[in-house]
Amino acid sequence: MQRMLRKIIRVGTVTEPPGKADNRIETLGALLDEAIRRRFQGSLAIRQVDAGSCNGCELEIHALNNPYYDIERFGIHFVASPRHADMLLVTGPVSRNMETALRMTYDAVPNPKLVVAAGDCAVRGGEFGCSYALSGKVANVIPVDVAVQGCPPTPADLIQGILTALGLAR
Amino acid sequence: MKFRLSEHLASLIAVADLDVERTEGPPPSLRVDRDDWAAVARIAREAGMRLVAEWAAQEKDGFSVHAAYAQNPNGYALVKTTLNAGVEGFPSLAPHYVAAARMERAIHDLFGLMPLGHPDPRPWIKHEHWPEGAHPLRKDFAADTGMPRGEGRYPFIEAEGEGVYEIPVGPVHAGIIEPGHFRFLAVGEQILNLEERLGYVHKGIEKSMEGRDAFSAARLAARISGDATVAHAWAFCLAAEQAAGLEASPRAATLRAILCERERMANHIGDIGAICNDAAWGFMHMQCQRLREEMARLHRRLFGHRLLMDCVLPGGAARDLDAEGIEALAGQTQAMAREMNELFEMYEDQTSIRERVIDSGAIQSRHARDLGLLGYAGRSAECDIDARRDAAYPPYDRHPPQVKVCKGGDVSARLWIRFQEIQESARLVQKFLAELPAGPLREPWTAPRDGRWGFAAIESWRGEIAAWVRFGAGGKIDRCYARDPSMINWLGLELAVREVPVPDFPLNNKSFNCSYSGHDL
Structure with a gap:
């Protein structure tokens, strides 16, 4: 236990504080914080859905929760059920085998809801193109509010996308 | 790449009195008769080799089925057999290698070639809503073919008895992870059996590679x-x-x-x-x-x-x-x-x-x-x-x-x-x-x-x-x-999660951390 405490003290806080340095995250974080406080009473619940990705996008979405980005400090948390969610964060070209599951997940999110399509595949099909096995970009299957480009999008891109979607929420 | 095993396997096949045709490399490969396909696997298995992979390809006239075996320290051996035009079956390797079972189910789904003697003929990558006759890796199937969506049902393994119940999980899981379906049969807190149902992120990568x-x-x-x-x-x-x-x-x-x-x-x-x-x-x-x-x-x-x-x-x-x-x-x-x-x-x-x-x-x-x-x-x-x-x-x-x-x-x-x-x-x-x-x-x-x-x-x-x-x-x-x-x-x-308590499944799943996308292709 002592060793753990020593390690925690030695490492210190690596989280990048909002609005302090020139880093994009920090500026974005401050905007995000404010938008969530105003529109979602301090809490935004996101349900992530992989509709066919290569899992690269998932790694970057995971990174949002690492101590550098620590997205939870802005009131954003990833939830286990679409029924608890305000927003769907969808990755991947929608595979034919996932199309029904994606529709059902979308329907399970209570209204009003937001959808962010994350990654080049989700936005326009990406490297996988047009195939018998794919339904293509996410917008082919469910309504999309915001598209986040990148293969995969960086954590900063993802925060920007979430923020843009919040700007649309009325 | 080390392919010394090729010569070793060829000599074992020859000793068993089966025909084998060697092609010099690089990389070297062996060709055997279609009827001997499973016999070669038996020989490899008895010699302690592992099955690396089994896959198929379309030829100008018919199809070919390929297998790779490996054994330390001799490296790898590649074996193939050809199916002449009109022949759409090959002896299954699943009786000798468990790992061949799903690879052959995928071959059946994507090429329409039947693994003969396979213990589990259910589709694998091809989900129940695909049309019956669609075999995307055949050359006459265009990559962007639109397929009508049908109805169907996947027969999961069932269990009967007092206190046995099913827990269906997925394809959309409770975290930031890839999709797949797990069907647990459980008694109380213990997992009796886990059956995986994958293929949800099949993106047609093999077909998309072509051209x-x-x-x-x-x-x-x-x-x-x-x-x-x-x-x-x-x-x-x-x-x-x-x-x-x-x-x-x-x-x-x-x-x-x-x-x-x-x-x-x-x-x-x-x-x-x-x-x-x-x-x-x-x-x-x-x-x-x-x-x-x-x-x-x-x-x-x-x-x-x-x-x-x-x-x-x-x-x-x-x-x-x-x-x-x-x-x-x-x-x-x-x-x-x-x-x-x-x-x-x-x-x-x-x-x-x-x-x-x-x-x-x-x-x-x-x-x-x-x-x-x-x-x-x-x-x-x-x-x-x-x-x-x-x-x-x-x-x-x-x-x-x-x-x-x-x-x-x-x-x-x-x-x-x-x-x-x-x-x-x-x-x-x-x-x-x-x-x-x-x-x-x-x-x-x-x-x-x-x-x-x-x-x-x-x-x-x-x-x-x-x-x-x-x-x-x-x-x-x-x-x-x-x-x-x-x-x-x-x-x-x-296999690992049999008799593991259901709440310890995520722990085990993460300790393997298999790729859904890499599996489904």
Whole structure:
């Protein structure tokens, strides 16, 4: 236990504080914080859905929760059920085998809801193109509010996308 | 790549009085009669070889079915048989190799070729809503064919008896993970049986490979499984280079290995944290995610991509390292190894986490061998397999890794192996950086002639990846197959969680961390 405490003290806080340095995250974080406080009473619940990705996008979405980005400090948390969610964060070209599951997940999110399509595949099909096995970009299957480009999008891109979607929420 | 096993297997086949036709390489291959297809597998099995992969291809007149076998220290053997026009069945290898079962179900789905004598004829990749006669890997099936959506039902394994109940999970899971369906049969808290239903992220990668040139195909290979992007791209490029009769320079090969070892470290570090998190030890999770992020940031600075995508190209690598880059990578690699060593000691002292992982999801060594489990899943149950040493591709032919193996086969053993591999990868990275050979970053690419092919095995962080590629006219790919280690290791998870309490499933699942995308293709 002592060793753990020593390690925690030695490492210190690596989280990048909002609005302090020139880093994009920090500026974005401050905007995000404010938008969530105003529109979602301090809490935004996101349900992530992989509709066919290569899992690269998932790694970057995971990174949002690492101590550098620590997205939870802005009131954003990833939830286990679409029924608890305000927003769907969808990755991947929608595979034919996932199309029904994606529709059902979308329907399970209570209204009003937001959808962010994350990654080049989700936005326009990406490297996988047009195939018998794919339904293509996410917008082919469910309504999309915001598209986040990148293969995969960086954590900063993802925060920007979430923020843009919040700007649309009325 | 080492193919000495080819000659050994050929002599065993000849001793058994079966016809075998040898084709000189590189790489060498054997051709046997269709009727002897399963008999050859029996011979290989009795000689202690493992099945690496089984796949099919369409020929000008009919089809061919291919298998790769491996055995240390002789490397790999490639065997094929041809099915003449009108013949649409081949003897199943599943009675001899469990791992062949799903590969053959996929062959049946995608080619419409029937594995004869297969114990489980259910579709695998092809879900119930696909049209009956759709076989996408046949050449007369256009890649962008629109398929009508039908109705159907997948017959899961059922159990009867007092207190037995089913828990369906997925395809959309409760975390930030890939989709797949798990059907648990449980009694009280104990799992009686887990049945996986995969194929949800099938993207038609094999079909999409067809008609691409090598560079475009390498981009796609880099996205077979994003977390193993370096290893998949390397496997594809090595196979393609074999077909083209060229070899990446020693400098490029060493750069590839540096990237691949860094990818191994990043994934092991991230997963160790996530496994501990599934046993409610947030401290370790946060420490590991911090380290992983630091690696990603340096990768972006030096190679332009946080996950190292598209850094491996046919003929070489995309970016070189200068002295400053070498110093930064060496310094960080050393720091990661030191911190992970410190965290390992804390992990070993943490009785509450040890209590959760010891004896959870144990696989007996003989079962692991029967399945042919790969990577840390295999090495934690005495399967001494590591393609870096066994296939001995450059630069590991000169710098083989110290392969760590242990017994136990439980979550604890899988964790232990991964802690050890971080240290070994760090040692290799340091060595490669210190001895980075001079030479060109890329060899000029010359497209292989029509019909030329190659096979490569690469040790990704998850285990051995096998790739087979054949070029057609104009330097375009005719057929490309990639076998992610998950194709085999998913079987290990099913076996491991029998009699594990349902709440410990996530812990076990994470300790295997199989790729859905790499499996489903």
